[in-house]
Amino acid sequence: MTTDHTAQPSDAEMWDERYRESHRIWSGNPNAVLVREVEGMPPGRALDLGCGEGADAxxxxxxxxxxxxxxxxRVALGRAAEHAAEAGVADRIDxxxxxxGVTFPEGEFDLVSAQFLHSMGDLPREEILRRAARAVAPGGVLLIVGHAGFPPWDHDHAHMELPTTDEVLASLELPEGEWDVLLSAEHERVQNDxxxxxxTRTDNALKVRRR
Structure with a gap:
């Protein structure tokens, strides 16, 4: 038996290694667009895709x-579970x-959130977001936030496609007459280099509601 030393790590292994690089790689605060767009919505069932260390959840x-x-x-999920326990909400998060790209959570949700669902690996983003739309319950909302551009110091993502909100909307292939577009816009935020x-960074957000 021979060993293939050239085999590339899986996306899961790659992200586990990325999280192991430091005790925490994100701020621990929820994404600002999520807070702005979800505050005031009646709480129900939510799906957080790519939850990272769990701040949004x-x-x-x-x-x-x-x-x-x-x-x-799994490293990120472990940290997220610890965060939820410390916050006293562990019983409200699965x-x-x-x-x-392989498996997807079952069920229908009143809110499906995909915040910066980008990856250095082989991520079928359009297919995943179409599945996300199908998971939205009648009257529910799909919120997609992504980067509109990367900063000069970020060379790891130079090859990554960053679609506009119009391109994201088109790729969702939503049935005509069944959805309303509530938000489709770019916005700026400040990040330290x-x-x-x-x-100043530029991101974009798309928010659609199933009728």
Whole structure:
């Protein structure tokens, strides 16, 4: 038996290694667009795709949502579960491991959130987002937030396609007359560069509601 030393790590292994690089790689705060767009919605069932270390899911649970949160990294899911326990909302969140290009959570949801669902690996993003749309219950909302561009210091993602909200909407292939577009726009946010200097970034958001 021979061993293939050239085999590439799986996406799950790649993300586990990325999370192991530091004790925490995200801020621990919920994404600002999620907070802005979901505040005021009556809580129900939410699906958080690519939940990372769990800040969005914990915030949703605190506001009364019953959350299913998924990620491809078991390291991230472990940290997320710890965050939920510390916040006192562990009973409101179901943490699930999924490689979303292969498996997808079951059920219908009043909110499906995909915040920065980008990957350095082989991620069938359009297919995943179409499945996300199919998981939205009647009257429910799909919220997709993504990068509109990467900063100069980020060379790892240079090859990654960053669609506009119009392109994302078209790729969803939503049945005509069954959905309303509530938001389709770019927005700016400030992020510190590796030297600690503030840099303005541009992201975009698409919010659609099933009739």
């Amino acid at each position: 914990v915030w949703l649970a605190r506001w009364g949502w019953q959350v299913t949160a998924t990620d491809i990294s 943490w699930q491991f999924h490689d979303l 590796p030297d600690g200097n503030p840099v």
